[in-house]
Amino acid sequence: MSNLHPALQRVTDRVIERSRASRAAYLALMAEEGDKHRDRNVALPCSNLAHGFAAAGEDKASIMTKAGPNIGIISAYNDTISAHQPYGAYPPQMKLWAREVGATAQVAGATPAMCDGVTQGMDGMELSLFSRDVIALATAVGLSHQMYDSVAMLGICDKIVPGLLIGGLRFGYLPTVFVPGGPMPTGIANKEKQKVRQLYAEGKATRAELLASESGSYHSAGTCTFYGTANSNQMMMELMGLHLPGAAFVQPGTPLRQALTRAATHRLAEITRDGNDYRPLSHCVDEKAVINAAVGLLATGGSTNHAIHIPAFARAAGIQIDWTDLAELSHAVPLLARVYPNGAGDVNHFHAAGGIGYIIRELLDAGLAHRDIMTVGGDDLTAYGQEPWLDGDQLAWRDIGPTGDEAMLRPVGEPFQPDGGMRLVEGNLGRGCFKTSAVDPSRWTIEAPCRVFETQKQVAEAFAAGELDRDVVVVVRFQGPRANGMPELHKLTPPLGVLQDRGYRVALVTDGRMSGASGKVPAAIHVSPEALGGGPLARLRDGDIVRLCAEDGTLSTSADLSVREDAAAPLPQGGTARELFAMFRHGADEAEKGGSAMLALAGL
Known part of the structure; x- marks a missing residue:
């Protein structure tokens, strides 16, 4: 065209x-x-075909004759x-x-x-x-x-x-x-839901209040x-x-x-x-x-x-x-x-x-x-x-006509941002995705000492202990497809949001996922190559200066990673049938290729 x-x-x-x-x-x-397989009545032997429509009731005759x-x-x-x-x-x-x-x-x-x-x-x-x-x-x-x-x-x-x-x-x-x-x-207002989540993360709302809020949203x-x-x-x-x-x-x-x-x-x-x-x-x-x-x-x-x-x-x-x-x-x-x-x-x-x-x-x-x-x-x-x-x-x-709400939907000539809501960041820490559409532009660049974790639980414990009350890049590694199936780390959003609201310069870097609900905290996610198997996140240490910038597409550290050994990866956990998915973890390729064992092993 x-x-x-x-x-x-x-x-x-x-x-x-x-x-x-x-x-x-x-x-x-x-x-x-x-x-x-152009004609099932030709391609399938009669016995096979009969199995296929045996329980079709009033549709049996039509399927049998390909009517x-x-x-x-x-x-x-x-x-x-x-x-x-x-x-x-x-x-x-x-x-x-x-x-x-x-x-x-x-x-x-x-x-x-x-x-x-x-x-x-x-x-x-x-x-x-x-x-x-x-x-x-x-x-x-x-x-x-x-x-x-x-x-x-x-x-x-x-x-x-x-x-x-x-x-x-x-x-x-x-x-x-x-x-x-x-x-x-539509259920309760989204701002109210978000407010209760953050209050709960700070210990200022009870579980009953949180559950009532969530039930009012997902109802x-x-x-x-x-x-x-x-x-x-x-x-x-x-x-x-x-x-x-x-x-x-x-x-x-x-x-x-x-x-x-x-x-x-x-x-x-x-x-x-x-x-x-x-x-x-x-x-x-x-x-x-x-x-x-x-x-x-x-x-x-x-x-x-x-x-x-x-x-x-x-x-x-x-x-x-x-x-x-x-x-x-x-x-x-x-x-x-x-x-x-x-x-x-x-x-x-x-x-x-x-x-x-x-x-x-x-x-x-x-x-x-x-x-x-x-x-x-x-x-x-x-x-x-x-x-x-x-x-x-x-x-x-x-025809639809003009937008019914310019606070939500705008024409190409008057967009919310001149570019799309996602950027590639890359550097000596790998390649990752930064969703800019939910993040205030004043926070598109974060440079701070990092704190390295290997689970969401560790982050929550450090937050509760006040150890993250500062400018910090939170690194959560060994969360990629090969490590543990690349779970979403959605529980990180409330505590990191609280830190940001307290005035700190905060960012997240992870080889895990954050989904479409990642919200307002700047984050480099899906970082590839993942930490397991030699990705550079495995060589970061607490206190290393990390720079994340959506403006120039940077994901880097000033630390010399070449002189370090990889941190030991956590052992795979069993239970909830996770052990049955070992073949998927072992065969998975990088997130940028889709994080799939099936496609990788099929040679696609």
Whole structure:
């Protein structure tokens, strides 16, 4: 397109060239697999086929004769994750809606879906990142039955959407639509929630008061309303054209939510190989779609977890993208949204102000996103710059108009910041990500003596003892994929926030994760190479001067690390089945490549 921003074009061209061989190999495999499994009634022997529809009830005859397309449903439903609880009702409804258009639907398989909110600071968090690989593998097991002509992916939260996408891409000859469930209604004010958390960290609020506050925030079915990884997932699916347009942030249990799910089911029957509008996932997820996901992340100040997830799911499609690419895009893409924890309002306020449709329209008009991608909902990305609504009982789309709240959503010409919400920092301590969108620019540069820890608990104890009441760079190491599965270190945010509010110059440096809820404290996260196995963080000592600067992209120390031995890594801990995940830790690659054992061992 003629008005494409030069930086977007430059990064896209570089990713295409870098990926040329791997992308060609992937597409060749998908073409071969698609031809092999073109007709299940031919490819599957009768006994196999009979097993596949034995319990299909009234749909048995249709599947037996291939009277219409058969939609495979991969569901990450469970009752513990509020975002996924509504999915329990989806398969029976989708079967009815499939019959309306002469199709059938079967639950092809289920995947695990863990909640980082439940496991924060607990042993189970060490399984979190690797649950993405497990989800991808579970998706592949479900689709391996080869009974399906298209796929509905029911998943929303942190590792679930990337895992579903990775697994689905290995069956990329199948058209695939991601079907969201929507956010829960807004609870207590975000500032009040944050205040109670910090009071509790200081010992000024009781556990009962904290629990009452948290329950007032996370209070019903639906996705958590802050703009963390789960809602960033939904944003990316829109920018990649893998939802129906505008489906991301419509609340559960509403007529519009049901209409969008029904329309997604109908669409899955229309875009199969046997129709006139074949839209395989392998062609929808190309280099331009991956770049769009990165642009959306930057324009909205989305979760830093996607600096790991984007390279991972891109690899599954034969596409190679790295943090240098994200950093260059970040310099060109303005920050158009401030959603909590980057602003006061949550995703419901964001949606009401114009939401993701407004963002997409602004990016397209400014040449900052690729319009010419294959989407599941239209000829290109244009329709995703509109919003869905019900015209009577009919689903329709309409123009959004200007922003409804300039404190939350702004046009490209008047952004919150001239560049995106994420920067690459690098130096003699490695490479890491710095999320600037939530951090006051006066704190983008921190230079101070460091204090080195190996667990969140050690940091909390030092904070409680008053040992951190000074300018300090808190280093938490041996938190990478190979060390302990790279857990989120979300429990660091309240004490570090308290120190900052007391007037100290504070920063965090870690080879662990902080997620989309990392907040206002400057941090270099995902530092690679990780401390285990020779990364430079293993040679830092208490008192070394560390400089972290988002302005010039620096992550360094003045200490001479070359004369030091690596600190001894903590022994791997068992319990909570962590021992069963040893193979994932041993095989994991660096965070910049996606922190995946599965992709590394597969040679992708």
